Amino acid sequence: MTEQAWSTGVTKIVPNSVRVRGYDIAELMGNASFGQAVYLILRGDLPDEATGKLIEAMIVSSIDHGATPPSVLAARTVASTGATLSASVAAGIMSINNHHGGAIENCARQLGVIIARADGGDLEQAATDQLADWKSEGKRMSGFGHRVHSNDPRTGRLFELTREAGAFGAHCTAAMAVEKVFIAGGRPLPVNVDGAMGAILADLGFEPEVMNGFFMIARVPGLVAHVREERSRMRPMRKIDPNNHDYDGPDERSMSL
Numbered sequence: 001m002t003e004q005a006w007s008t009g010v011t012k013i014v015p016n017s018v019r020v021r022g023y024d025i026a027e028l029m030g031n032a033s034f035g036q037a038v039y040l041i042l043r044g045d046l047p048d049e050a051t052g053k054l055i056e057a058m059i060v061s062s063i064d065h066g067a068t069p070p071s072v073l074a075a076r077t078v079a080s081t082g083a084t085l086s087a088s089v090a091a092g093i094m095s096i097n098n099h100h101g102g103a104i105e106n107c108a109r110q111l112g113v114i115i116a117r118a119d120g121g122d123l124e125q126a127a128t129d130q131l132a133d134w135k136s137e138g139k140r141m142s143g144f145g146h147r148v149h150s151n152d153p154r155t156g157r158l159f160e161l162t163r164e165a166g167a168f169g170a171h172c173t174a175a176m177a178v179e180k181v182f183i184a185g186g187r188p189l190p191v192n193v194d195g196a197m198g199a200i201l202a203d204l205g206f207e208p209e210v211m212n213g214f215f216m217i218a219r220v221p222g223l224v225a226h227v228r229e230e231r232s233r234m235r236p237m238r239k240i241d242p243n244n245h246d247y248d249g250p251d252e253r254s255m256s257l
Helices: 034-043 049-061 070-079 085-094 103-118 123-136 153-164 170-184 193-203 208-233
Strands: 011-014 017-020
Touching: 017 034, 034 049, 034 208, 049 153, 049 193, 049 208, 070 085, 070 208, 085 208, 103 123, 103 170, 103 193, 103 208, 123 170, 153 193, 170 193, 193 208
Parallel strands: none
Antiparallel strands: 011 017
């Protein structure tokens, strides 16, 4: 009896050939952007350049957010013990869960509930009613407001690129409706970067289950940078105070476009 083989539809490897979702990886190299490649491997199809640019913008938007997020503190703490780069970065990635990075998935799911409640009708009224229900149940709306920013500088740019890509759909519109409801209620809570990513990814057709993966993909370079800095600049086994630090990197500068 022939042993039953298991199957994968992601990448095919044979001698002298690597094909990702059917595409020759050598052909993708230099022709497809990183954003297009990420979309391809997760969704199975190669998107247009504007969508690839949008995916890359989301990854850039979350590449780092200072030394205080749990993932950075976890990575630096483990690095301070003398652990390897892989172990330290893994510790940071393992801290990305429901309450850190999870707002992307949670917001997408909640916006879906609001859209379903509207059933093609008034999204703002549906948002008003659904937020009231969640409040009575002790639930919060994910992806709105920020512990640092009163107006997240990343959100507007992401929505601008979303419109350019022709991807501003029902979830992005629902996010705008929720924002209006918060303003009308006297508690302005603008969409933050996580909420924007959740709305955009949902409108692009991504399943909620993979959305936190985008945050992980984005954060790895930042975690590598923090681990390298911890190991090269700080003493081992230090007590890391998340609030008692300052910035001594380059002064403000701009890209030459």
